[in-house]
Amino acid sequence: MNKVVVVTGAGAGVGRAAAEQFARHGYDVALLSRDSARLDRASSELSAAYGVRTLPIPTDVADAGAVEAAATQVEETLGPIDVWANVAMATAFAPVSELTPAEIERATKVTYLGQVHGMMAALSRMRGRNRGTIVNVGSALGYRSVPLQSAYCGAKFAIRGFTDSLRSEIIHDKLDVHLTMVNLPAVNTPQFDWALNKMGKRARPVAPIFQPEVAARAIYFAATHRRREVWVGFPTVKAILANRVAPALIDHYLARTGYSGQLTDEPLGPDAPSNLFEPVPGEFSAHGRFDDQAKPRSWEMFTDRHRTMFWSLACVGALGLAALMRRKGS
Template identity: 30%
Template sequence: MKVKLKPIDAQVIVITGATSGIGLATARLAAERGARLMLIARNGEALETLARELTAKGVQVEHAVADVGDADQLQKASDQAIARFGGYDTWVNNAGFSIYGQCLDVPVNEQKELFDTNFWGVVNGSLIAARHLKAHGGALINLGSEASDVALPLQGAYVASKHAVKGYTDALRMELQSEGAPVSVTLIKPAGIHTRFVEHARKHVDRQPKLPPPVYAPDIVAQAIVHAATHTVRDLYIGGASASMAAFARIAPRLYDRMMSRIGISSQLTAEPVGAQTDPGSSDGALHERSSQQRVVLESSLYTQAAMHWRKTALIAGGALAMWMLTRGARRAQSGPKVAGHSVQ
């Protein structure tokens, strides 16, 4: 069965981790483009703040406090969306966090907690969404990372969870395709994004972590998610740096390992002493799309724009090439044949 995705202004979109960073940017962008929204997060106060903000703009919004690691809580949120809107068309599994620390230093119980959110949260959301979307059609969008394809020191558990998300998403896509299910399954793989990723991370290091450059704006990811809600896309790298790192590690894995063993740790740490962790589930109701760290932030990505609109890019490139060839041919015709360095008139 062919997958048919609705225009964004005809959709109901479910977003987990909706009150911060990428989830918040996506909620605002989807609302701006006319979608109705089911917002899910652990922070009830922040959910109320966001719901009031969007409702004041005429957006139809429902929200639920839920921990994505708890399948029952997430199912209740799904049921709530169906009761309010009659169903949903796109489900975005966005919630996640990281832990900074050497693999030997991070307690196993914390790594398990990370997997409860980053991996099992995606599994829970994917299972709930896929069962609904198989009957109604739509898009399932999972947030991976450049770390779905490469490894990074100091974030071993995070890297492992994002590798697991990629493997699970790819397998689920194959199974749904084999059934002819009308469901588009997309994996989004961002590079470093200027959200509160570092502030919300748990830390077992003595210096404040940072994202290595280049760092991209969360709006770029939001645009890619909204694009995937209306186009059948297998996966999307956010930022040319993400695609380049994955290609480098695939083509020259030993060289990549040597490089990261030398600069991977230092590139992720500042000279400042480590600060306190802020838990997005227990903080006040303030909404933050971006990090408080002062960084040079890339507000656009030509690579991601080209990847999202590759047909248009190919047509423009083909047209430019054809025009160049025609112009070149015309110039040759005007100059006439050459004999011993002179034009023959």
Template identity: 30%
Template structure:
């Protein structure tokens, strides 16, 4: 069955992790473009505030309180979508949590919790969505991964591991659905560093407040990539040119990239004297205050030229252009090193 995706204004879109950061930006953008939304999150109060705010603007929105690590809770999301809108057309697996600290510092129970949400939550959503979309005649599944699925970084080992796992899960799901001609598009969106409350929400074992390393991008950049994937079948989209470049460089020169990470990776992820909003701190097991953007003093780019190029050009052409740029950058670095 050929993949045929509806225009966004005719779609019903499920978004997990919908009350904060990338998920919140996606729901707001989808609603503004006429899509019906099913917003999913643990934070019931934030969900109700989101529903009231968007409904007042005339948006079509339903909500479902769910922890995506619970398969039964994820299955209820489909029931909400059917009851409110007759079904769903696109499912966005966005919910995620994290920790900061070395592999030894982070307790094994916290490693497992990060996997429960970031990997098993995506698995639950993917299986439930695929079952429903098969019966519906097709649609889109969009998984929000990370450039850290390509390139691990110090202090975020469990998170990096889950994003590597999400890469494998997404590729396997795509092949299985393609083989059966299910008519379901499967896309992996890989954000770079995005100005969300993630550093404040993450459980921190470092001796300094965490931050995301620059360059940062606004959550709307990720929403742009996600909603494009709901309408246009794509394998992978990188949200943010800085993250894309670091991913390519790490593949072309892995040991050099390791050395850079070892030298500056920890410092680049710390923000002394700026811990952000205490009400947001540590949502590993329970929801905390949610918001679109982080409260730390950072600069975030409002758009990504690299994303626009990916949307406009063929994937092979984009990889060729960026791969050539990475080779030139490595060549310049080696020349300077010899000198």
């Protein structure tokens, strides 16, 4: 019998790519997202391409009851949940002064509480079986905030805090349930076409940009290996480490570059869609409009996946260099 994975935010973007990555490896996939038409298309495509069972469940992850009901439906239809991947997110491009409390609350509910609801639904079932894996999707912006995305950054910081608390509780209870977090760089997804935007210009990811399949491979890797965290892409590593060393310097740098780095010169149309409160219909899938700029691979992710080989080669190289230097010195 195939293993079962639940992927939230599976209708488009990283979630859609992650659902395909698990299906490619033989998992039966439950797809959770708000847009039922997009979920049905994704479900049909994955079943046809990989011969796995799929279950589309229209779900607003901000609703704890809906997430719990979806988890029950998954187990009744597909079987016990082996992996739960929390990918759903929402953001808004605007300074704090132009956001409403309702907009901040909604972005926080989807991005932060959506993952909390997923963790709780998954853990309540995995605890009794004493097995399973929960993958939370974080971001470099959960370590180093940027202007114009305060609600999203705050939510990603909150996910880190909740995840670390829960991990300690799992260890205390001696459960064989693995909780891991994947921190992503800028990814080429449709969010830059449908996120709430009050800036008057079209949004863009901060370069360098990675394809959603890079993120999907990292999520699958985290689900199948015992890593506490996975950092995807050198920009993520750089952002996290730089903020630890010189946060005040980064504050001023982002004050100068953080606006232009997230906006194009293209004007935003007056009828631009926003998916914050309602899903945006359409033929969206994993990729956004930045295919010509996005990288299909991450060197940092490669070294993480193959770290034993990488460090072994590095040690062999270092020893070889030391021997060569000794010969030259003699």
